[in-house]
Amino acid sequence: MAGARVDGWPAFSARTRLLVIAPHPDDETLATGLLVQQVLAAGGEVGVVLLTPGDNNPWPQRALERRWRIGAEERRRWARRRAAELQQALATLGVPPTALHVLDWPDLGVTRRLLQATGVAVDTVRDAIDRFGPDLIAVPALQDRHPDHSAAHVLVRLALVGHPAPPRLLAYLVHGKATDHRALSVPATPAQRAGKQTALQAHRSQLALSARRLRRLAERDETFLDPDEPPSMVSAALPWHPPRGLRPWLRLDVVNPAMTQRWAWRQAPLRRAADGTLRLLLPVPARATPCFVRLSLGLHSPWIFDHWGWCQVDASEPAFVADVAPLDRPS
Ligand SMILES: [Zn+2]
Structure with a gap:
């Protein structure tokens, strides 16, 4: 070489x-x-x-x-x-x-x-x-x-x-x-x-x-970069905190080997964990790895670049189900 x-x-x-x-x-x-x-x-x-x-x-x-x-x-x-x-x-x-x-x-x-x-x-x-x-x-x-x-x-x-x-x-x-x-x-x-x-x-x-x-x-x-993170490095928490005022236009896409799906923010299977972070709560058959999530605005814009874009999450971990509260309940 x-x-x-x-x-x-x-x-x-x-x-x-x-x-x-x-x-x-x-x-x-x-x-x-x-x-x-x-x-x-x-x-x-x-x-x-x-x-x-x-x-x-x-x-x-x-x-x-x-x-x-x-x-x-x-x-x-x-x-x-x-x-x-x-x-x-x-x-x-x-x-x-x-x-x-x-x-x-x-x-x-x-x-x-x-x-x-x-x-x-x-x-x-x-x-x-x-x-x-x-x-x-x-x-x-x-x-x-x-x-x-x-x-x-x-x-x-x-x-x-x-x-x-x-x-x-x-x-x-x-x-x-x-x-x-x-x-x-x-x-x-x-x-x-x-x-x-x-x-x-x-x-x-x-x-x-x-x-x-x-x-x-x-x-x-x-x-x-080496994107093959060890599984322990992939977080269960979503990295975003989008402003409340944008929520009517937010879209969440989830893609993994078991599913491809888009939700409006309020319909998305999100829960807020005790530490304040958002978690994806997928039904067990849909918890396949690797799991990728994209947050975007469902509005037409001349700006082509992503503000939030994609992240990889660990949606396979059943343990966190115990420590979450529904998204719209004040935390
Ligand atoms: Zn290019």
């Missing part, structure tokens, strides 16, 4: 098979441009699964095409443009065109896929993983504020439930601040850092309005 060995970092070899899950063209470079080059330098193989073509990207498109109205044909054109940019970026990183597997889901529609098509989206991701047979998967972090990224994380985690030899997951964060100090940094060489910047240049459509932000993102150390 090129570069220094870092504690906890996987040793790459000719047997390493890295699968990159990229919600949009440019994530492969911004989040894994160094990792990909490291695996290839060790003689390993890299596959990329692209979830969406990144066609729902109206402001750069308006700026570059000098038109206001973006209809279906314009979106298709933008998708073709971004596909070509992705191919060029992958070639720069050393990844052959045959390594790319495109799912072609709607941009900004990954959460809907996860929540609506029960089981279908998970099966599609499982097939993509099985097709490549990775021992490492680079996946967006659950904490990422872009809803396509966090939903991609949930899909991969569910797709690996019951896997006979689950690949190691390396979770990357593109949108939002990393708060976990256990992240591993890719020990890259200066040539690999330069290669990543060159690959980023291929994404001209994205550099049009955001060149400084993207170059800054590509310059920083590439870090990954």
Whole structure:
């Protein structure tokens, strides 16, 4: 392996098979441009699964095409443009065109896929993983504020439930601040850092309005989290305390291997525990692991990023049932 060995970092070899899950063209470079080059330098193989073509990207498109109205044909054109940019970026990183597997889901529609098509989206991701047979998967972090990224994380985690030899997951964060100090940094060489910047240049459509932000993102150390928390680290408490005034618009989604369901806040199976935190109280057959919960506002907004987003909870623990009170009872 090129570069220094870092504690906890996987040793790459000719047997390493890295699968990159990229919600949009440019994530492969911004989040894994160094990792990909490291695996290839060790003689390993890299596959990329692209979830969406990144066609729902109206402001750069308006700026570059000098038109206001973006209809279906314009979106298709933008998708073709971004596909070509992705191919060029992958070639720069050393990844052959045959390594790319495109799912072609709607941009900004990954959460809907996860929540609506029960089981279908998970099966599609499982097939993509099985097709490549990775021992490492680079996946967006659950904490990422872009809803396509966090939903991609949930899909991969569910797709690996019951896997006979689950690949190691390396979770990357593109949108939002990393708060976990256990992240591993890719020990890259200066040539690999330069290669990543060159690959980023291929994404001209994205550099049009955001060149400084993207170059800054590509310059920083590439870090990954291990999302496979030991079960004892997953809390039973939900991390949110949404203001009372927003409750009429709040939606709670719960996804685990046994269920996919959305509730309005007041109908959600929530109880307040003695310590003041909110707990999810699922019927026993629905207490499957891993269990992911998303809090969102059911209002249309031009702001695409999540305020609360997803978290993983331990909803399997029957012990807490004894210490909870109904949500709407004053505590
Ligand atoms: Zn993205």
